[in-house]
Amino acid sequence: MxxxxxxxxxxxxxxxxxxxxxxxxxxxxxxxxxxxxxxxxxxxxxxxxxxxxxxxxxxxxxxxxxxxxxxxxxxxxxxxxxxxxxxxxxxxxxxxxxxxxxxxxxxxxxxxxxxxxxxxxxxxxxxxxxIVAGDSSEDNLWLCNEMVTLFSCKWDCLLQEGSSGLTAALYVFLRLLSDHCRVSISNAPKFESLIKLEKDFCVKMLREKFGLCLRIGRDLVRLLQDLVHVPEFRAIWRDLLYAPSVFGVDEFLDISMLYYTMTPKWFFLLRVSPQMESQLRFLLTHVEHGSQLRYQDWFTKKFLSTPEKNAVLIDLVRFICCAHHPSNDIIHSDIIQRWAVIGWLLKSSMKNYITANMKLALFYDWLFFNEKLDTVMDIEPALLLMVHSIPEYIDITNSLLEFLFLLLDNYDLERKEIVLRGVSTSLHTLVRKGVVQSLEVLTRCDKLSPNLKERLAELLSGCSGFVDNSRIPTSQML
Structure with a gap:
């Protein structure tokens, strides 16, 4: 039976x-x-x-x-x-x-x-x-262990039959490693063997099959940055910055080549379960603004019930920005917009490092934006969230602008001109495409921090000509 x-x-x-x-x-x-x-x-x-x-x-x-x-x-x-x-x-x-x-x-x-x-x-x-981010339950860790073991044991089969499975696994396990390494500090025995399996697989991919890893694009850099405190990945990070030739890929000459490669949308789906995706897409295509609270409450109880599960918020922001692009009909309707959902998710975060990573996920494509290669839909939510948070939630506008300038001041100082060019082009494109009529809504906002207004005015005046990063030689892009 x-x-x-x-x-x-x-x-x-x-x-x-x-x-x-x-x-x-x-x-x-x-x-x-x-x-x-x-x-x-x-x-x-x-x-x-x-x-x-x-x-x-x-x-x-x-x-x-x-x-x-x-x-x-x-x-x-x-x-x-x-x-x-x-x-x-x-x-x-x-x-x-x-x-x-x-x-x-x-x-x-x-x-x-x-x-x-x-x-x-x-x-x-x-x-x-x-495999759910931030979920330390036995069932979830068992599945994670089974999957990383499968990819390690079936390495040769997977290489012979195509590379997308291995590349997908790298994206997932790099992301999970960040969560597992943080949790392991307080619960080491439970995570020690799993972390070793994840490390071994990811390091093998990065050291032996870096050409496949490049297919992830710029989000590979974002994930590796979150693991720089782990010795094995600190060494990889150092080689990315100062010795790219050690990876054995002739066309990979500098980390900036990854910056200019947009991550394919399907990677972002890998860190959002089908159930989460279904609920978010329903919210963003059927629920009118003002009627979303009960749907958000249900989503919170179902998927964000503990502080540890908040780790998935980072992935949700990347999914909404890069993998869910609404139609013009929805954009001009009363349906709740992406920026509003991201604002709700930001307020749901209970940990500072998660909030910081959510902001990085929101602005990440701004840093390397190239109008000929990227889409304005990826960068639209960040600006709209800042604009629509005035005046009721001005603290959100201030915190997001402050974070953006923090990135401008500190992100890859040796390639600072790339970041400045990306942010400048983002602002220029958002205005030219009509996402907002003018940035005066920010530069003339009385409630905005005077220092931030001054920085923004300097940025806008300093890039009135806007460097066109579409002229970057093709040989510098992957």
Whole structure:
């Protein structure tokens, strides 16, 4: 008798996905026991058989070797349909799966990597998204441990079949390492072995496959900066700045080449679970301004219930800025705007270092903005948040401007002209594109700090011509 796949509260309806898989299993159960039928199934029968085998593997761990042999014998599409169903399971019901089903899911995922199944990279990405930043629960740490072990053990297979899986894993584990290293100070035994696995994988990627790492773009630098206190990454950071040739990539001549490479949107999805993404997109496409409080309260209770879980706020800001670009119809409607949601998230932060990293996530694309390569949608929320916080939340405007000037004064002093050019071009583009009619709303704001107003006026007057960073030679960009 097959066991149930999920656990759920009494008031919650059973997942339609689980029902479909279970029905397929009971419909074909006699065919799932040796000797297997030799007939060639129709397309409909093939789809049903794939679902039945998936349910069998997840619910009958003691028979998994029999079921996987059966699967190998009937596959005609390179495991594409089978793998796509596994990804749907991860995206829709992973959090509700019983522990035995989760273990089986990781086992069959490793099998799909071994056979180079069609779509296995998407499956790996779906599993990576289920690792929650700032969550120290046993289940979350177990999944993190399983995934980093998978990527380390299947290194050669993943290299042969494509690099996007390894690059995705690097992005995720660099980000998680930052959280784990901070928590380990007070709870070392729980994190020590996991941190070592994460370090070993990330360092191997950066030292041996740096060409693949470059595909992350400028956010690779942002993640590495948050690990500069870790000796292994301090050495890597030093080489990035002063000895780029040690990475063995001929075209990588200077860290500024990463600055000028925009990070592809799909990386930002890796640190936001499908459930978080669904709720945020609903908020930003269906909820009118003024009606958002109950949705925000639900989101807070569901995903931000403890100070440790606030670590995901950094990822949410990057997701909203760079991976969710609303249509013109929504921009000109009463739907709550991105800047307002980011303002709410900023006020949700309970730790200073998280707040600082959220501000960096908000302004990061300003520092290297190139109108020909970047999009104004990535930099729009920061300016609109500053403008719309006047006058009711002037403290937000002051703190954001202060942080921006802090970046101008301190971010990579040896390449300060790059940052100045990026910020200048950002301001110029935001006005020219009509995001705001004029920056006088800031320079003439009586409630704004006099020092900040003076700095802003100096910045604007000093770049009235605005250096055009679209003329950077192509050879200097990746």
């Amino acid at each position: 097959a066991s149930k796949l999920t656990v759920r509260p009494p008031y919650e309806a059973e997942s339609s996905l689980e029902i479909t898989l279970r029905q397929a299993f009971y419909c074909l159960e006699p065919q799932l026991r040796p000797p297997f039928p030799l007939t060639i199934p129709t397309q409909e029968q093939y789809s049903l058989l794939n679902k039945a085998i998936i349910y069998a593997i997840l619910s009958e761990p003691h028979l998994r070797k029999i079921h996987i042999k059966h699967l190998h014998g009937v596959i005609t599409d390179g495991y594409g349909y089978f793998t796509s169903i596994l990804a749907i399971i991860v995206n829709e019901i992973y959090g509700k799966l019983v522990d035995s089903a989760k273990r089986q899911l990781l086992w069959i995922t490793r099998e799909m990597v071994d056979v180079a199944a069609v779509g296995f990279t998407d499956l790996l990405g779906s599993l990576l998204r289920q």
